[in-house]
Amino acid sequence: MTQMLEIEGLIKRFGSLTAVDGISFSVDRGEVLGFLGPNGAGKTTAMRMVTGFLPPTSGRVLVEGFDVATDPIAVKKRIGYLPEGAPLYEDMTPLELLGFVADVRGISGAAKGRAIGQAAERINIRHVLRQSIGTLSKGFKRRVGIAQAILHDPDVLILDEPTDGLDPNQKHEVRRLINEMAPNKAIVISTHLLEEVEMVCSRAIVIARGRIVADGTPLELEARSRHHNAxxxxxxxxxxxxxxxxxxxxxxxxxxxxxxxxxxxxxxxxxxxxxxxxxxxxxxxxxxxxxxxxxxxxxxxxxxxxxxxxxxxx
Amino acid sequence: MSTTLAICRREVRAYFTTPLAYVFIVVFVALNGATAFYFGNLFDRGQADLQPLFGFQPWLYLILVPAVAMRLWAEERKAGTLEMLMTLPVSTTEAVFGKFLAAWIFTGIALALTFPMWITVNYLGNPDNGVILASYLGSLLMAGAYLSIGGFVSALTRNQVIAFVIGAAVIFLFMMSGLELVLSVFQGWAPGFVVGLVQSLSFLTHYDSIVQGVIDLRDLIFFLAIMTLFLFANVVVVDLKRGS
Missing domain, CATH: 3.30.70.60 (Ribosomal protein S6/Translation elongation factor EF1B)
Structure with missing residues (x-):
């Protein structure tokens, strides 16, 4: 069986700066891949290439066999994406925004109402659905961003710092949600919170200066520590x-x-x-x-x- | 198609959720009235037509249309929502067209709200309503051409003020290209056909003939070609900018 998400030799250069320098990995259904790295390591750039926002300098991204370079629409249909910082149309309400995303994704009629209802329920934003997004707290904005990403129940979910700016309860909730969805999807989350990797990820990739420096389960990574078995x-x-x-x-x-x-x-x-x-x-x-x-x-x-x-x- | 419509709907709604829409419509309609009555002497000239109204519209559009177009892309880029939009299953062409269409519909609504003047001249006399209809069509086409330029410029920057100023300047050049001001730049060194080409790009010349009630296919094609050209350029710029 082909992997849900396959990335081969992904490189991105901005002028003389190499932001992503030859990243390859694949993610299968049921896996939650933690993308770890310090700020500026290339996590966001890599995710933008996977989701088709940035064209790579070289390399390939396949989502369920579809190449993002030649068939971007097919890839985008299969991916749910939370961009870094969860940018949203602030003058809309969550209900309008989710309605717009549903329209663009071709979800209409009764299915549209059901999809919005389910996403709002899962991510617990039901009571703010009719409030303008600009007036919501950071935590709610982040959750609306996640709701938008899971609206069409995608097979591949890419979340750039999904718990950034959330309080501990909200973090717990989002992690629970990720764990809940994990068995049926291929999920990639980026984070710099190590506890998050331990809690939700089945595998972690550490990147630094655009390269993968470690790839393994959180336990395997921990075993590299000199504190292991101390x-x-x-x-x-x-x-x-x-x-x-x-x-x-x-x-x-x-x-x-x-x-x-x-x-x-x-x-x-x-x-x-x-x-x-x-x-x-x-x-x-x-x-x-x-x-x-x-x-x-x-x-x-x-x-x-x-x-x-x-x-x-x- | 349904994707384009979804984007168009969102954009139209976005206009009306901010005060911009109401400010624009009120100012547009008020200035239309002021120029037509005050400078155009709509009453005193004693003719039942709307020439005074349509004569000044290109100048009102020069200031007001870039204000409608400036937010189309610059705002998305600045707020980061461009990333969300362009990672939805939307092609760049659909996004460009949806946004342009929304801005055009919005401008069309503002234009339609000048209807009391049409009622006025019909009440006072017997105008040639065919000419008036042609004028409205010409005005709408002209606004569309301006908007396509404004949208293109908006895609070049994340700063709405820059988008406004540059947009207005480019539109101004296109308006003026039939006049000495622009032509003298080319005369003297460029071959005659270039000068002729620049002259033929003049918005005002094509607009004037439609407003006189002469719907020449060449004038329609001119405006549609300008829109196509700048919408295409808009698509190219959005794609290019994304890569860097």
């Missing part, structure tokens, strides 16, 4: 040095860092050599000694470490 021990500050000596000697422990907090307790972080599991040996060692341990836990790895490492490497 053990954190909290105990009274006066025992810290002795404990550190004991843990350092354990096989598989690369190094131990001590962080003291204000309350007189100390936190030891024992990093694992090559990411292997060390908690069993560390806990056995501690059980045999008489330190007063307040807390003992394993770290999964920190996505933001990995992110920083990948995107700032020279």
């Amino acid at each position: 053990v954190v021990v909290r105990l009274p500050g006066d025992q810290a040095d002795a404990c550190r000596g004991q843990i350092s000697a354990i096989e598989g422990v690369a190094s131990v860092e001590v962080v003291s907090d204000g309350s007189g307790a100390a936190q030891l972080i024992a990093f694992s050599q090559s990411g292997g599991v060390i908690i069993d040996r560390v806990s056995a060692q501690l059980r045999g000694s008489d330190f007063r341990i307040d807390e003992l836990r394993v770290e999964r790895g920190r996505l933001d470490d990995v992110f920083r490492e990948l995107t700032t490497a020279a």
Whole structure:
């Protein structure tokens, strides 16, 4: 079966600046791909090429087999797109805007009312449908933007920073919605919120300076962190040095860092050599000694470490 | 087609949700009346026709039509909504045509609202209503040609004021191309056929003959050709600008 979304060697140059430098990936039904990268990495430019807004300098975009360069209308029919910043016609009401989008997408009659009703229901904007968009809060505008993107129940959904500017409850709601739609669609979201990747994405691509620097599941990315499988021990500050000596000697422990907090307790972080599991040996060692341990836990790895490492490497 | 109509409907509604529409219509109708009565001596000349009205309209259009056209693309580009519009299943041609049509319908509504003057001359005398109808047609065609230029210029910039000023300037050149002002630039160095060509582009010449009641196919074709040309240029500019 062909992939829902296939991107091959996508390049975009603006004059001498190369914004996107040879990106290839594909997304299948049921996948939620997180597009990660610092600001200016080329996420938005890449999405604009996928949705047919910008013509690429070279490379190909296929949506369900249709090439965006030769058959843009067929591609646009199959995609729902939330552009960066959710630009909307501010002088319209959400109802008018959704009506317009339905008209352009050829949804008419009873189906039109049903589609608008469903989208408004799912994204929870029913009570502001008749208010001018210009008067809505940032969060509502973003949600109207999402409603507009899912109106025709597209197979491919491209959302550029869908939760930007939303409060924690609204973020939760949008993420729940994405998870809910995920099984039937190929979804690409761009974000710089790492927790979002963990919560909604089945796969993450990190891009920096226009290139893909990592591609894997959030867990695989976390495993690249030096915090992966590190053990954190909290105990009274006066025992810290002795404990550190004991843990350092354990096989598989690369190094131990001590962080003291204000309350007189100390936190030891024992990093694992090559990411292997060390908690069993560390806990056995501690059980045999008489330190007063307040807390003992394993770290999964920190996505933001990995992110920083990948995107700032020279 | 239905896509073009959907865009056209949205644009017409967009005109009427802002004060622009009402300001424009009131000013247009009031200035039409003022010029026709005050400068054109509609009453005193003692003739039952609307020549005083249509004689000044090209000049009113010169100022007012660029104001209608300036927002067509510049506003979308500035607000970023162009990205939303152009990622819907819409071809550039459909978008250009839908927007142009909306602006033309809007201008047509304003023009139609000068009907009290038509009633007035019919009440006072027996005008040749055929000539008046032809004049309205000529005026509408002229407005369409102006709008196509204004829309094209609007696609070149994200600044509506620039779109207005440049649009008015380009329209002015086309109006004046039959007069010495523009022709003298070409006379002296350009071959005679170029001067003749420039002269034949004059909006006023073609407009005047229609307004006299002479509907010559060549004049109709002239205006339709101007519209086609600038709408096509508009499509090209929207596509080119998107790529950079």
